[in-house]
Amino acid sequence: MENNENNHLPNEDRKINRRDVVRGLAALPVLGAFFVGTGVKKSRDGKIRDSILDKLNVDAAAPPPVGSMEGDPIRLGIIGFGIRGEQLIRALGFATPAWKENMKKSAMKNPNDTRLKDLMEQENLNVKVTGVCELFDVRAESALATVTTDQNKPKRYRTYQEMLDSPDIDAVVIASPDHWHAPMAIDAAKAGKHVYVEKCMTHKWHETFELYDTIKSTGAVFQVGHQHRQTQSFLTAQDIIKKNVLGHVSLIQTNTNRNSDNGAWQYNIHEKASPQTIDWDQFLGNAPKIPFNKEHFFRWRKWWEYGSGLSGDLLTHDYDRINCLLNMGIPKTVVASGGVYTHRDGRTVPDVFQIIMEYPDYITGTSQEAGKEKGMTFIYSATLGNQFNRSTLLMGHDATMELGASLFVYPDPRSTRYQEMIEEGIINTDDPMYSYNPAAKGVDAVTGATAKYFANKGLMYTYRDGKRVDSTFLHLKEWLSCIRHGGKPSCGIEEGFQEAISAHMGTISLRTGQRVEWDPVTRTIKGLENIALDEINMV
Amino acid sequence: MEWKSSYNKWQLTMLTVLRIIIGWHFMYEGIVKLWNPGWSAKGYLTDSAGLFAGLFEGMAGNASIMQAVDFLNVWGLVLIGAALMLGVFTRYAIIAGMILLGFYYLSHPPLIGIKYALPSEGSYLWVNKNLIELFALGVLLVFPTSRIIGLDRLIFGRQEHLSDQDTSTPNVSEKRKEATHIS
Structure with missing residues (x-):
C-alpha cells in the first residue's frame, strides 16, 4: 500500500506534476468547510451557553471556611459505637480492624474500590479519641481497638456521665439511639464539652427547647449530623x-x-x-x-x-x-x-x-x-x-x-x-x-x-x-x-x-x-x- | 502525464468520500471534546460492560491513567480525522482509527441482556455503529485511495495498483497492470 517501497514508481515518474498537486490537495476544501462549519457551530453554541449562563449568573457558593487543624489534638469522647458511630469515627480517620480487613479484600478483588486507600490518604484531623462509652461490650472493645494508638490509650466509660466528668475529654460525638440524644447533649454542654450529635437532634418536644437553651447559655460548639450541608x-x-x-x-x-x-x-x-x-x-x-x-x-x-x-x-x-x-x-x-x-x-x-x-x-x-x-x-x-x-x-x-x-x-x-x-x-x-x-x-x-x-x-x-x-x-x-x-x-x-x-x-x-x-x-x-x-x- | 487507477470513477469517488466523511466524523468528535474543558471519558468507561468491563472501569478509576486516556482519545480523534480527510499517513490513521473504534465497541458491546446508562439513539444487537465504522475503515485499508486523491500522493508517490509482490491474486494483479498506465 502507500508506504510499501515496492509500490513506488520509478524515479522519473516521481516528479510531482500539477495534477498530483490538485489531487493531493483535493480534500483541502472539505477541511476548509469543516473548520467553517465547526467555527459557526461553536460560536452559536457558545453564544447560547454564555447568554444562558450570563442570565442565570450562578456561582458555586464557597464551602464553609475551615481553619487549620494544627495545635494540640482535640480529645474526643465517642458515645455509641453502633452502625453510625463506627462511620463517624471512621470519618475522623479511625477504621475498625475488621473494616480495614474487608476493604483490603475488596480492593484486591476490585482495584476500583479505593475506600481503604482514600481513608489512608485522608487529611489528619488531629484528634485523639480518649474516651469510649458504649453499652454493648463487643462494640466497646471494637471501638477501643479502633482508636488505640501508640500515643493514645483510650478509656472505656461505663456511663456517659462518668465520661463527661473526665478532664481528658474536650468534646463528644453522640451516636446513641434518638431517645438519648438530648439528655447526653444537654449534660455534655453543661459539663463544658462541645457536641456533635446525630439527627434527629431530640426525641421529645420539651427536650428541643431545653437543649436549645442549654447550647445558647453554655456556648458549646454544637453541630447536628446533617453532613449534606x-x-x-x-x-x-x-x-x-x-x-x-x-x-x-x-x-x-x-x-x-x-x-x-x-x-x-x-x-x-x-x-x-x-x-x-x-x-x-x-x-x-x-x-x-x-x-x-x-x-x-x-x-x-x-x-x-x-x-x-x-x-x-x-x-x-x-x-x-x-x-x-x-x-x-x-x-x-x-x-x-x-x-x-x-x-x-x-x-x-x-x-x-x-x-x-x-x-x-x-x-x-x-x-x-x-x-x-x-x-x-x-x-x-x-x-x-x-x-x-x-x-x-x-x-x-x-x-x-x-x-x-x-x-x-x-x-x-x-x-x-x-x-x-x-x-x-x-x-x-x-x-x-x-x-x-x-x-x-x-x-x-x-x-x-x-x-x-x-x-x-x-x-x-x-x-x-x-x-x-x-x-x-x-x-x-x-x-x-x-x-x-x-x-x-x-448545622448548629x-x-x-x-x-x-x-x-x-x-x-x-x-x-x-x-x-x-x-x-x-x-x-x-x-x-x-x-x-x-x-x-x-x-x- | 495522464494516469488511471484500477478503480473506475464511481468506485474511486465512493471510497474517497467514505474516507473523508469518516475523517470528518473522527475530527468533529475530537474537536468537540477538545473544546469542552469538562469532558472526560470517565463516565463512558465507568458505564462499560461485557468481557472487558473490568479493564475499562479500572482505567476510569485511576486519575493519571484517565488523564492519559482523555489526552490520547481527544488528540487521537483529531489527528486520525485530519489524516483521513487529507489522505496523509492514511494507512496508520486507519489502523489507529480501527483500534480506537475497537476500544469503543469492546467497552459498550451491544450484547443480549446488557443495558447501558448512556442512552442509545438506535437499536442494536451485537452490531452497532462503532463496529460498522470499524469495518468501513477496514474496507478503506484494503481499498486505499490516498495515493490517488490525498497528500500521500505527494509524499509517497502516486499509487501503482499493480503490485509485483502480490502473487496471491495474480489475475487481479494482471488486470490492474493493464488498467494502470502512465503516458
Missing part, C-alpha cells in the same frame, strides 16, 4: 436560590424510597448480645422499663420509645437539605399520615409516611407582578417497601431544580423570566438549561441527556478542589475547626431546633390525627397546649 451541589443550589433562577417556588417534593431489610432498620442482632454483655437499664434510660429485649436494643428505630420514626429519622435529612437552601424554618402548619403496611413485625413506627408542611408567607423570589410571590408547600413522602428513585424537586414559576449529588435546572415553558429566550430558541424547554456535576471539571449550560444519565449512574461524591471526599469528614472537620478557631457550624442549634420542631410536628400530627399549627410567638403548638406532647413519642 457540605455537599458541593447544595452550595451551588444555594446560589441558584439566591439569584432567583427558579422564580416563585410554590411546591417542593422530597422522598425516601427503600426496599431492603437494612433500609427498614432490620439490623443484625449480634450473637453475643445478652444481659451480661449489654447494660440494658442504661439503654432504656427515659423509656418505659421492659425486660431485656435484643431486638429493641439493635433495632431501636422501629419503636417510638427510642426512635423518632420516618419523621425524625429520614424526613429530617430532606427537610434540612431544603432548609439549608431556603432557610424556610418551621412550617406554619403540618399534616402527616402513614401506617405499617410492609413490615408487620411488631414495630410501632410506620413504614409508609407522608407529611405536608405549609409555608403560606414564605417568599423565594419572583419574576412576576407583585402579589404572586408568596406561599410554598413542602411535601415529603416515604416508603420502606419500594425503592423507585424519586427526585427532590423545587418547583418554581420560572424553573424546576432537580437536586441530588448533581443538580439540574429545567426551564418552565410558561416562565416569565425566560419567556424571551424560550421564544428565541436560546432555551430549549426539553433539556436542563443548567447542570452542575461535581465530578466534572466545570458547569454546563444546555445539557443533553447523557450528562444526566452519567450523574445518576454513580458519580456521586462530594468534591473539594477536584478531589473526592467524604462529606461526613467535612462536616466533622467544620465542627472541629469551630472548636479550634471559633465560628458557627453550618438554630438549624437543629428548626429540624427537630418540624419533625416533631409531623409525629404529633401523625399520632393525633390532627393538623398542627406552630405559634412562633409563644413557641407552642396552637390548641394542643393541654396535651402532654412528650408522651406522644412514648405510647
Whole structure:
C-alpha cells in the first residue's frame, strides 16, 4: 500500500506534476468547510451557553471556611459505637480492624474500590479519641481497638456521665439511639464539652427547647449530623436560590424510597448480645422499663420509645437539605399520615409516611407582578417497601431544580423570566438549561441527556478542589475547626431546633390525627397546649 | 502525464468520500471534546460492560491513567480525522482509527441482556455503529485511495495498483497492470 517501497514508481515518474498537486490537495476544501462549519457551530453554541449562563449568573457558593487543624489534638469522647458511630469515627480517620480487613479484600478483588486507600490518604484531623462509652461490650472493645494508638490509650466509660466528668475529654460525638440524644447533649454542654450529635437532634418536644437553651447559655460548639450541608451541589443550589433562577417556588417534593431489610432498620442482632454483655437499664434510660429485649436494643428505630420514626429519622435529612437552601424554618402548619403496611413485625413506627408542611408567607423570589410571590408547600413522602428513585424537586414559576449529588435546572415553558429566550430558541424547554456535576471539571449550560444519565449512574461524591471526599469528614472537620478557631457550624442549634420542631410536628400530627399549627410567638403548638406532647413519642 | 487507477470513477469517488466523511466524523468528535474543558471519558468507561468491563472501569478509576486516556482519545480523534480527510499517513490513521473504534465497541458491546446508562439513539444487537465504522475503515485499508486523491500522493508517490509482490491474486494483479498506465 502507500508506504510499501515496492509500490513506488520509478524515479522519473516521481516528479510531482500539477495534477498530483490538485489531487493531493483535493480534500483541502472539505477541511476548509469543516473548520467553517465547526467555527459557526461553536460560536452559536457558545453564544447560547454564555447568554444562558450570563442570565442565570450562578456561582458555586464557597464551602464553609475551615481553619487549620494544627495545635494540640482535640480529645474526643465517642458515645455509641453502633452502625453510625463506627462511620463517624471512621470519618475522623479511625477504621475498625475488621473494616480495614474487608476493604483490603475488596480492593484486591476490585482495584476500583479505593475506600481503604482514600481513608489512608485522608487529611489528619488531629484528634485523639480518649474516651469510649458504649453499652454493648463487643462494640466497646471494637471501638477501643479502633482508636488505640501508640500515643493514645483510650478509656472505656461505663456511663456517659462518668465520661463527661473526665478532664481528658474536650468534646463528644453522640451516636446513641434518638431517645438519648438530648439528655447526653444537654449534660455534655453543661459539663463544658462541645457536641456533635446525630439527627434527629431530640426525641421529645420539651427536650428541643431545653437543649436549645442549654447550647445558647453554655456556648458549646454544637453541630447536628446533617453532613449534606457540605455537599458541593447544595452550595451551588444555594446560589441558584439566591439569584432567583427558579422564580416563585410554590411546591417542593422530597422522598425516601427503600426496599431492603437494612433500609427498614432490620439490623443484625449480634450473637453475643445478652444481659451480661449489654447494660440494658442504661439503654432504656427515659423509656418505659421492659425486660431485656435484643431486638429493641439493635433495632431501636422501629419503636417510638427510642426512635423518632420516618419523621425524625429520614424526613429530617430532606427537610434540612431544603432548609439549608431556603432557610424556610418551621412550617406554619403540618399534616402527616402513614401506617405499617410492609413490615408487620411488631414495630410501632410506620413504614409508609407522608407529611405536608405549609409555608403560606414564605417568599423565594419572583419574576412576576407583585402579589404572586408568596406561599410554598413542602411535601415529603416515604416508603420502606419500594425503592423507585424519586427526585427532590423545587418547583418554581420560572424553573424546576432537580437536586441530588448533581443538580439540574429545567426551564418552565410558561416562565416569565425566560419567556424571551424560550421564544428565541436560546432555551430549549426539553433539556436542563443548567447542570452542575461535581465530578466534572466545570458547569454546563444546555445539557443533553447523557450528562444526566452519567450523574445518576454513580458519580456521586462530594468534591473539594477536584478531589473526592467524604462529606461526613467535612462536616466533622467544620465542627472541629469551630472548636479550634471559633465560628458557627453550618448545622448548629438554630438549624437543629428548626429540624427537630418540624419533625416533631409531623409525629404529633401523625399520632393525633390532627393538623398542627406552630405559634412562633409563644413557641407552642396552637390548641394542643393541654396535651402532654412528650408522651406522644412514648405510647 | 495522464494516469488511471484500477478503480473506475464511481468506485474511486465512493471510497474517497467514505474516507473523508469518516475523517470528518473522527475530527468533529475530537474537536468537540477538545473544546469542552469538562469532558472526560470517565463516565463512558465507568458505564462499560461485557468481557472487558473490568479493564475499562479500572482505567476510569485511576486519575493519571484517565488523564492519559482523555489526552490520547481527544488528540487521537483529531489527528486520525485530519489524516483521513487529507489522505496523509492514511494507512496508520486507519489502523489507529480501527483500534480506537475497537476500544469503543469492546467497552459498550451491544450484547443480549446488557443495558447501558448512556442512552442509545438506535437499536442494536451485537452490531452497532462503532463496529460498522470499524469495518468501513477496514474496507478503506484494503481499498486505499490516498495515493490517488490525498497528500500521500505527494509524499509517497502516486499509487501503482499493480503490485509485483502480490502473487496471491495474480489475475487481479494482471488486470490492474493493464488498467494502470502512465503516458
